[in-house]
Amino acid sequence: MVVNDDMTIDGVNETFLKERDLGYNDILGKHCYQVRYGLDRPCSEYGKRCYLEEVKKSGKIISTIHDYLTPEGEERFEVITVSPILDQEGNISKSLEASRDVTDRIKLEKEAQRSNIFLQNVIQSTVDGIVVVDTKGNVLIFNEGMERLTGYSAREIMERGHLASFYNIDVARENMMKMRSDEHGPMGKLNPTSMSIITKDGEEIPVTLSASIITINEKEVGSVGIFTDMREILKMRKDLEEAHFQLVQSEKIASVGKMAAGVAHEINNPLAGIMMYAELLRENFIDNSQHSKDIQEIIDQTLRCKKIVSELLEFSRQTVGKASSFNIEQMITKTLNLLINQALFQDIEVEKIIQSDMPEMVGDLGQLQQVFTNLFINAADAMEGKGKLNISVKYDSSRNLFITTVSDSGPGIPKELRTKVFDMFFTTKPVGKGTGLGLSISQKIINLHGGNILVDSPPEGGTRFIIELPLGFVEQPDEEPVFIGLD
Secondary structure, eight states: OEEETTSBEEEOOHHHHHHHTOOHHHHTTSBHHHHHHOOSSOGGGGTOOOHHHHHHHHOOOEEEEEEEEOTTOOEEEEEEEEEEEEOTTSOEEEEEEEEEEOHHHHHHHHHHHHHHHHHHHHHHHOSSEEEEEETTOOEEEEOHHHHHHHSOOHHIIIIIOOGGGTSOHHHHHHHHHHHTSSSSSSTTEEEEEEEEEEOTTSOEEEEEEEEEEEEETTEEEEEEEEEEEOHHHHHHHHHHHHHHHHHHHHHHHHHHHHHHHHHHHHHHHHHHHHHHHHHHHHHHTTTOHHHHHHHHHHHHHHHHHHHHHHHHHHHTOOSOOOOEEEOHHHHHHHHHHHHTTSGGGTEEEEEEEEOSSOOOEEEOHHHHHHHHHHHHHHHHHHTTTEEEEEEEEEEETTTTEEEEEEEEOSOOOOGGGTTTTTSTTOOOSOTTTOOSOHHHHHHHHHHHTTOEEEEEOOTTSSOEEEEEEESSOOOOOOOOOSSTTOO
């Protein structure tokens, strides 16, 4: 379009006419703002930009994208270039405007921009870590989830870092090989794979990685990986496994307890007969020292059997006995006083750290004394009568729990044996010294009181038992006995 100095149209090309469905007679001599935009006055009088006036003043070419509304209210976009036309004296006599409609392209670009913003928001708001790298491992996208996971900021990684900053490069190469095969998922993709990444602080974090190769025109240009933090999931899985283990242990102990009670009752009668006849024999052979010695051995071994039977019956008890309210510090002190003067404890240093002003607990005082007596004697045996016994008691008011720790300076319990210490008949003591029932009975007493008992061996050595007992005692129900006639 050629425009005169007074803004009337001097000439247009065929394309101009076709786009607007006009003829020459419709536009010649008319003002440009009338034909172009349907205005009755120059654009500048409507507060709009007039490129013809700007070129006339500056004498310079203007090229820009211009948006406007059609009379029907539709938004359109044009690329406009306006150039001055000079007369023979070098003055601007006319202006040449070349325009091209780019509405479709601009709308596509805006739609792509909106989609890009939406995609960026999705990537940044995702809880999982998302990383996009080029074929050299340079990071192109590092979302907020990955920042939280690794401790690196996106700027640190994208400006100075590399994939190898948090991702073992050998594992990365291995995963790329997997993606290029169809053995680990569809070609070009990696199904969820367990691995670990390294944080900025050097911590190793277990994650699950899903990845895909990015291609353009069948050419690899990079890859994208999604990293899912597995710490909480693994913790939940571990907690479930521990809960399952405790359930299996409880069921096993309950079953063994029922069986033990029946066996103990059946054995008690013949043991009583053996004792009675052994006593009669000893009286008959009182003058024969060799026979007396042999009969005494029979009596000693029978008494040992009766002790085992007694402990089996104790293990099979279905309920807590008489419950009362008592001071846990006084109970522990009383238990220690009964043992401290024995030869086994003469070279053992006892240290007590007991919180003051604790509430009284409710439970079977006699049974709990049995538990702590067993723990103290086991500790003394482990230290072979020489070492340090530490006892601490505190009350956790947030959980309403008494937490008692009994630790010794002995050799400790090997890791592979710690899960067995509460099993019936399991003992590390010499043959004839321990029955392997003490800790089984102790665990059952604690469980019947609604508590828990744990064992570990700290890195510094020794063995530590942690007993948790509730403030408000509620007896834990047990199964009915399987042998008819049991008390």
